[in-house]
């Protein structure tokens with residue numbers, strides 16, 4: 096029997112490994128089983144080169160729990176180890192046998208997974224003592240038995256194993272006794288070992304009988320040794336891809352389509368990426384891609400390996416070329432990782448483009464679920480934006496789809512303004528903006544539907560890319576000003592009439608949170624009497640700040656500002672104007688006369704030859720008088736507006752059409768309306 100010290104340079108290293116090697120203790124099971132898989136694959140390689148001539152037999156790896164003995168054992172029928180190999184590979188930490196083997200059999204050794212780091216020693220994170228019982232495949236080899244209690248001291252003696260292979264017996268420590276529970280081990284096997292290439296048996300298959308679960312005689316194989324992504328696309332049908340999707344995400348809705356990745360130069364990469372139906376719950380769909388290295392589960396957080404927008408996809412990426420167990424910052428700067436990430440981005444864009452070219456109808460059908468993904472990609476990844484431009488689709492109110500180029504061609508004749516900008520009109524809510532949409536359509540304009548989560552950002556993005564195109568929401572102005580062409584409309588009111596009417600119409604709208612500006616337009620007798628618009632720029636800044644868009648908080652704190660448009664062609668508006676003339680003219684005329692006189696005096700002062708000092712003095716007194724007169728007049732008009740049922744009714748109806756009439760005001764409106772009907 097041999098006794099010795101494990102070849103670590105410092106006595107202190109071991110406890111460190113034991114406790115902190117992986118913050119996540121449950122990873123030990125992956126490491127030990129990965130070693131067992133390695134050992135089995137090495138045997139297969141030796142057999143294929145003729146260096147091993149014996150029977151290979153059944154190489155199922157067994158996972159066994161013994162609650163009484165408090166052990167968890169992993170048994171394989173791989174190459175096993177001689178005493179010397181134990182000394183070399185186990186006792187010399189950081190001397191990786193797997194790497195030496197790979198060096199020797201570079202071309203033959205397919206899929207050797209042991210390059211994780213300090214794999215075997217991770218068993219000490221959960222064990223008081225670890226035993227190895229092993230018998231090498233080599234002819235005439237002696238079984239060996241190694242034990243170690245987690246200090247650098249070990250024992251190595253003749254073992255008891257009679258068949259080729261290795262048992263790793265872990266004496267689970269009191270603190271970690273969860274690893275003696277069958278459901279816990281099952282959970283870990285399902286997480287880490289689901290797709291390992293060698294069968295893994297754990298317990299017996301269960302069956303239901305008379306309403307009770309009973310154990311059968313059949314061994315339970317926990318993994319799928321031949322997962323779909325490792326097969327050739329030519330051998331797979333759509334059903335196979337869907338079935339694999341559900342193997343990964345049992346409760347998920349069917350994905351829209353998939354991409355099967357298969358690269359072997361300049362790096363190795365296989366996998367299947369699925370496009371889920373994203374709808375509007377982006378966050379829920381994120382970070383579901385699983386990363387494997389030769390079928391060993393590595394992680395399900397791939398944020399640093401693929402660009403962020405791709406984390407919306409689901410599926411599996413398998414690459415032995417991605418360095419594992421290294422720091423995240425290292426990952427980002429690793430050139431392999433960058434190449435892989437670029438490749439995936441390109442693949443994704445290409446396959447979307449193919450689908451668009453080959454089956455536009457089906458692409459359009461999927462577009463609503465794809466849009467947010469493509470937008471996210473275009474907003475965050477310049478290269479992807481370039482690639483996606485030809486197949487990015489706009490949808491109009493009628494549900495027709497257009498590429499950016501097609502749409503421009505469709506509308507440019509009718510919707511180009513006097514500055515040569517093509518104006519794309521859009522709505523964010525078909526129902527809420529219904530009447531504005533109708534008015535725009537009646538004018539012969541086309542209206543886009545932009546109701547997605549990212550549309551506001553995306554519109555900004557599109558405008559930045561192409562400054563000759565502007566996006567304007569249908570309710571940003573009255574229809575003949577949405578797209579400003581050369582035609583100037585004559586107002587039927589004089590300047591004086593307009594200044595007198597404005598306070599009447601703004602009177603019922605006094606609010607601290609909202610600023611209203613009153614404008615008068617001749618919109619025709621059949622248009623609405625009063626309507627409310629919100630300027631495009633202001634609304635968009637507000638939207639952005641509500642979504643937390645960078646640097647827009649300033650706008651978020653400003654009061655909302657709207658424009659109240661009074662249609663001077665409308666019969667009811669005319670009635671109000673007439674009413675005002677009849678009731679107020681007597682009082683207003685003297686004010687107007689006084690104001691006109693004061694204004695004339697003001698003008699005279701400006702034109703006089705007095706010294707600046709004198710002018711200033713005179714003007715100050717005059718200004719005071721003038722503003723007092725104006726104020727009194729405005730109050731008169733404002734009170735008229737506040738007391739006028741028709742004005743109130745019309746402004747309320749305008750608010751109501753924009754879904755802006757709420758609470759007390761809404762109740763008052765309903766009451767007033769009922770009163771009017773009675």
Ligand SMILES: Nc1ncnc2c1ncn2[C@@H]1O[C@H](COP(=O)(O)OP(=O)(O)OP(=O)(O)O)[C@@H](O)[C@H]1O
Nearest residue numbers: 130134184191192193209210211212213214215261
């Ligand atoms: N079940 C086993 N059968 C045969 N040899 C084994 C077994 N487990 C471990 N070994 C040997 O011990 C060596 C060290 O294992 P260890 O897990 O520490 O490192 P590794 O597998 O080389 O790489 P990694 O640490 O990344 O897993 C292996 O390379 C292998 O030669």
